[in-house]
Amino acid sequence: MKIVLDGMGGDNAPFEIVKGAVEASKETEYQICIVGKEDQIKAELENYKYDPEKIKIVHAEEVITNEDSPVKAIKRKKESSMVKGLTMVKEGEGDLFVSAGNTGALVVGSRMILGRINGIDRPALASIYPVLGEKACLLVDAGASSEAKPHNLLEYGTMGSIYVEKVLGRPQPKVGLVNLGVEEGKGTTVTKAAFKQLSQAPINFIGNVEAREVPAGACDVIVCDGFVGNVILKLTEGLAWSILKLLKKKFLDGLKAKIGALFLKDKLGELKNEFDYSEYGGAPILGVEGPVVKMHGSSNAKAVKNTILKGIPYAQEGVVDIIKNAITDLEEIIASEQ
């Protein structure tokens, strides 16, 4: 198996990317192939001890930046590390593509270069969602599409369930649909129809979940359209940040508070770590003809290492093929609804 890594994607490329690759390489038998500007990557690699048989470089002249428009970038920057990396997976020269680059371009590129799995209408971006003090869960769709039809939500739930089972190693993952209330009749025309379709899918669908229950770990797979997914992820980030900021302010307000905060220093550090969910790995793109994992743009070496290592089962367990095999069931459900 060969892992293809976008050497130029993200805020800290290539420095942290290369460092993370070297660290990952010590913990896996597989070869890691870093795609990007050869001179820069070579220069970074010289700072480390590594097995040259296990880390290779593939030169790519161009870089897709966060400012690039996704579709244009994929169409025009043929020599970019992202396009070249995806093409390697497409052509069987790699088994997994990992990138910290432009999210939109990675989603579009996966769809255009690898192609949609036949029968999947909308590939999705799935994101790890933190459940404080517990196992994280998977949110699908995290924003690959802003709107969704009922059968898209059915696809999201099914693909998410397969991923959580095979990659996160959690059997019979609980799949929940974000909705206004737990009762079946609740929600929009889309969520009502999606509830019916998800109920018939060969997954452990637990029904509607209210947003209130999501941070407490109501389910392993959170299903929602990309707009709502974006709101859930960003609001969580913003609110956690606001609360931590307020805590800090309160805990520095007066001598008594400062003494207390000193005693609690370790615990406050732990609290911050609860929101560092890089240890769970990156965000897979589901529904395309090859395993692709997105990592956060600001990933450091540790996050790069974790994303690579935790992403391996996406390729190794044949998740793409399992999704393909599930299509027939989904098509029957969708047909029976129309």
Added chain:
Amino acid sequence: MKIVLDGMGGDNAPFEIVKGAVEASKETEYQICIVGKEDQIKAELENYKYDPEKIKIVHAEEVITNEDSPVKAIKRKKESSMVKGLTMVKEGEGDLFVSAGNTGALVVGSRMILGRINGIDRPALASIYPVLGEKACLLVDAGASSEAKPHNLLEYGTMGSIYVEKVLGRPQPKVGLVNLGVEEGKGTTVTKAAFKQLSQAPINFIGNVEAREVPAGACDVIVCDGFVGNVILKLTEGLAWSILKLLKKKFLDGLKAKIGALFLKDKLGELKNEFDYSEYGGAPILGVEGPVVKMHGSSNAKAVKNTILKGIPYAQEGVVDIIKNAITDLEEIIASEQ
């Protein structure tokens, strides 16, 4: 002016409702008319000293519960405290209706009994949203409708702006549209069209806001459809609860932490209070022919008192008439878009 209070709505009725009314009555010159089961309300009132000229009872035989289906309840329970209270406002026997009862029934009842303001397509429920350590803002729609067309979002933004200015007393409130990104071209077909319409409205529209910015107080009026509004409110509640629970657990873990927590006891209490936003008053229903304010089902006497007192300007400032006057502007914007 006469305030009409639903004596039977909410989890703590009539006990906390009556207590709150008595407390509010000491701080306002207006008469409060409690609608509900006369014997029960009378019995509660006997526990307090109050001015019998300022607190009156109107008997209502029936009660709409949270288990009642909204439309059926409003149509069939003609003798309920909610239907009777709304009818009093409709007939000019009251100027403001305040209830802690079934939210769906209150929204439906306001629409059916008071009627929509001519030209407003969808009345909305507006909810106070906490901004930690700062002034709270207003979220419209908090769930009166699960779906919204662009012109509904235009209505929400305009009505919310008027309410924040006149009732919360904040001039030129900043109105933001919840969207996937700040750029104009972002979002769904609905949010894109709503952006254009809101840009033309006679309000201080600051453009798109990402969910990440909402808890930090990006704007005074948060505009979104009722589904997204529900997600924002409930996720905030759930996440704050999860974080506080985790804090508590961490701060009780080990002697050192316990000592620290002891020093920080006051501060932790303050933190909890940040999420008690009953001091900002209840959630107004906007776009109907009379001022109606919903308070939380679990409201205690303090929340009841605050909702009544903070709700007075909704009636006193003539917010319903100001919304009516704004309709012409909105109609022109909507017409020009079609």
